[in-house]
Amino acid sequence: MFARLKTLPLVSPAILYLFFAALMGMACILLTPPGQVPDERNHFARITQISQGGIVGFKKGTREAGGYLAENFPSELELLGDLHSNTAMKMPMTEFLALSERRWADQRSWFSFPNTVIYAPVTYLPAAFVTWIGRHAHFRIIDTLYLVRLANMASMLALCALGIALARRGTLLLIVLSSLPMALALGGSCSQDGVLIGLSVLTAALITRFDRDNPGGIRAWVGIGILFGILTISKPPLLLCSLVPLGLSLPNARLVRGIPFACSVAAFEIWNRLALKPTKIEFTDRTGVSDSGQIAWILSHPFDLPRLAVRSLRSNLGHTIHEFFGVLGWLDIVLPHGYYRLIYLAVVLAVAVSLLPGLRERAALQSLTSVSVTILAMLLAVGAVYFSIYVIWTPVGAPVVDGIQGRYFLPIAPFLVVAFPRAARAGQIGASRLMHQGIMAVTALFLAADTLALTCVLAARYW
Numbered sequence: 065m066f067a068r069l070k071t072l073p074l075v076s077p078a079i080l081y082l083f084f085a086a087l088m089g090m091a092c093i094l095l096t097p098p099g100q101v102p103d104e105r106n107h108f109a110r111i112t113q114i115s116q117g118g119i120v121g122f123k124k125g126t127r128e129a130g131g132y133l134a135e136n137f138p139s140e141l142e143l144l145g146d147l148h149s150n151t152a153m154k155m156p157m158t159e160f161l162a163l164s165e166r167r168w169a170d171q172r173s174w175f176s177f178p179n180t181v182i183y184a185p186v187t188y189l190p191a192a193f194v195t196w197i198g199r200h201a202h203f204r205i206i207d208t209l210y211l212v213r214l215a216n217m218a219s220m221l222a223l224c225a226l227g228i229a230l231a232r233r234g235t236l237l238l239i240v241l242s243s244l245p246m247a248l249a250l251g252g253s254c255s256q257d258g259v260l261i262g263l264s265v266l267t268a269a270l271i272t273r274f275d276r277d278n279p280g281g282i283r284a285w286v287g288i289g290i291l292f293g294i295l296t297i298s299k300p301p302l303l304l305c306s307l308v309p310l311g312l313s314l315p316n317a318r319l320v321r322g323i324p325f326a327c328s329v330a331a332f333e334i335w336n337r338l339a340l341k342p343t344k345i346e347f348t349d350r351t352g353v354s355d356s357g358q359i360a361w362i363l364s365h366p367f368d369l370p371r372l373a374v375r376s377l378r379s380n381l382g383h384t385i386h387e388f389f390g391v392l393g394w395l396d397i398v399l400p401h402g403y404y405r406l407i408y409l410a411v412v413l414a415v416a417v418s419l420l421p422g423l424r425e426r427a428a429l430q431s432l433t434s435v436s437v438t439i440l441a442m443l444l445a446v447g448a449v450y451f452s453i454y455v456i457w458t459p460v461g462a463p464v465v466d467g468i469q470g471r472y473f474l475p476i477a478p479f480l481v482v483a484f485p486r487a488a489r490a491g492q493i494g495a496s497r498l499m500h501q502g503i504m505a506v507t508a509l510f511l512a513a514d515t516l517a518l519t520c521v522l523a524a525r526y527w
Contacts, residue, residue, distance in 0.1 A: 075504040077493060078229035081239050082221060084511035085248060088518050089217040092252030095522035097155050098163070098209055099143030100393050101253035102469070106177035107188075108209055108254040109133060114185045115195040120339045121181035128176040129343045135173040136166055138205065147526075148394030155526045164206045168199045178345050184297035184335055187256040187263070190215040212254050220251035223262025227269035227478075229491070233430070234272070234481025236493055236503065237414040238265055241477050243511055244407070245390030245399065245518045250471060260298050260475050264305075267291045268478040271309060275486060279314035282323075289327030295475065296328040297335040301448035303328040304441055305479050311437025312482075352459030361461045362454075376450065376465040387470025388477075390518070395469065397525050403517045410510050417493065417503060422485030424495060435483040445476045 099105050113121060113131040123129045139145075142163060147153055185192065191212040198208030224242040231238055241247065242265055251258025270288060274280045280288075292306040306328040309321045346355055362369070383391075389407045390399050422429040430438075449472045450465050457467040487493065494500040 074492065074497065075501060076229070076491065077235055077239060077504065077507075078225045080504060080508060080511070081228055081242060082225045084508070084515055085221050085224070085243055087515050088243065088245070088248045089221060089252050091515070091519040091522060092249050093210065093213045093217060095519070095526060096249070096252065096393065097144050097147060097160065097526055098206060099138075099140070099145065100148055100526070101249060101255060102394060102471075103179060104254045105138065105140050105143045106180040107256060108212065109137065109175055109177040110180040110183060111188050111191045111195050111212060111254060112137065112199075113181070114188050114192040115199060119185050121343045123343050123345060124174070124176070126345055128174075129178040129181050129345045130174065130176040131181065132172040133175050134169040134199070134205075135171045136169045136205070137173075137175055138163060138166070148396060151396050151525075160206075164204055166205050167202050168205060168208070178343075179347050181343050182340055183256060184294075184339070186294045187259040187298045190219045190259065191254065191256075209254060213252050216254065216256075216258050217248075217252045220247075220258035220262040223259065224265045227262070227265035227267075230266070230273060231269035231481060232272045232275075232486050232490060234414075234418040234484040235487065236417050236507065237411070237481055237484075238269065238478060239507060240407075240410050240414045240510075241265070241474070243514055244388070244474070245392060245514070246388060246471055247474055248518070249390070249392050250474070256298060257471065257474070260295065261478075263291060263295055263298075264302070264475040264478045267295065268481050271312075271479075271482050272484075272486075274309075274312060274314060276313065276315060279316060280320070282320055285309075285320040285323040286327075289323040292324040293327040293331030296332050299475060300332055301445045301452060302475055303332055304445040304448055305476060307441040307444070308438050308479050308482055311431075311434040311441075313431040313434060347456050352462075353457065354460055355455055357460040358455045358458065365461075372454075372463065372465070373447075373450070375463055376468070379464050380468060384468055384470045384473075388473055389470070391470070392518075392522060393525060397521055399517060399521055403513075406510070406513060413506075418481070418484040420485075420495070421487055425485075425488070428485040428488070430483055430485060438479060438483040442476055442479055446473060449473065449476075 109130065112133050118131050121129055121131050144156060144159060147156065194211040194215045195208055198211060203211075224238075228235060228238050228242065242261070247258065247261050250261070267288065270291070288309065292302070295302040296306070306324040309324050312321055314321065346353065386398070386404060387395065389404060391397065392399070450468065453467050454465045458465055488495055492500045493503050
């Protein structure tokens with residue numbers, strides 16, 4: 065059997081991923097009812113605004129920010145809002161069919177979507193393009209929403225597959241991260257997060273191609289800088305991931321390694337002045353929440369921050385990790401416990417396989433400086449996520465950070481592969497052809513289980 069495995073054509077990691085991820089993506093698109101992914105309605109509103117040419121949104125007073133959309137644009141409740149508040153409820157076909165009759169109106173009215181109006185348009189562009197077509201062709205609104213989901217999923221899969229194909233370090237870990245149910249559920253929705261995850265995978269993969277023999281020219285690093293700029297204006301904590309290239313041991317490339325960080329800072333400053341400040345409002349009306357008040361509390365209690373971090377990790381770390389792997393729907397569909405064990409095992413094995421080249425050849429190892437800077441940059445990005453949620457969502461002086469969700473860390477995780485040893489051969493996982501084929505066979509079994517679990521859980525919950 066092993067001899068037969070060795071003679072088969074070399075299995076492409078990118079194509080293997082693309083096959084199973086496409087199946088999982090279609091399951092997410094078709095089995096998840098409209099509005100049943102966190103903030104999907106508000107993401108759809110931002111997409112519609114961009115499709116109308118609205119790059120920057122508007123603010124009304126101190127409590128509303130958004131824009132003018134078709135007057136019959138569905139509200140949160142109309143997008144089957146009762147479904148995510150009642151876990152025993154199945155797909156309400158009567159409401160869905162009534163919603164399906166609604167076409168884009170020409171008249172516009174004011175709608176508020178404060179948590180998404182501040183997002184930059186770049187990662188929304190594929191969705192905005194199909195929405196522009198849908199509006200001008202007078203499609204039904206719900207049909208346009210499904211086209212948006214399809215465009216987002218196609219964009220995410222293309223970016224992730226390209227990143228997996230180009231990566232020279234940690235390829236197997238990129239496959240596992242890109243196929244997580246949480247990542248694909250976001251990719252199959254109106255959220256920008258799927259495209260963002262794909263861009264992170266691609267950016268991390270491109271960085272893994274630089275080494276002592278190929279330090280990259282200025283144009284290559286400017287390209288990396290542009291990618292980091294897009295990541296930063298889409299999710300500002302990702303700015304800190306642009307520090308990763310600074311740790312690389314590359315000859316004659318000390319200055320160019322700083323281009324990504326410089327581009328990220330410049331992009332953030334431009335977007336902050338252009339759109340964040342003019343449209344940013346406090347996201348919640350809950351008693352005790354204040355952006356300025358929280359920052360003032362932090363400045364006056366700096367020595368409480370370590371205890372705050374420890375308490376926050378103790379209180380919700382386990383659930384946050386589960387959400388990182390996959391808590392679907394409106395964060396109300398927990399996967400079987402056995403599946404989470406399988407994911408833990410898959411991550412451990414992917415890391416172990418990614419470390420093997422360094423055991424066989426010391427020259428393949430990444431420098432200690434690079435490993436340290438990569439891990440530090442990722443930890444800073446994680447800390448920035450906690451800090452931002454503490455400021456905008458948590459009551460002033462609260463003992464723990466409230467509102468952290470595992471999905472926030474998905475775009476950060478791919479940069480870990482920069483710390484791994486370099487693979488011996490491009491496109492091959494494992495030292496030998498036989499080892500590569502065996503790893504791909506096991507990976508196919510994992511992805512098949514991934515597909516089965518995701519499909520069954522979504523079908524059982526909604527249908």
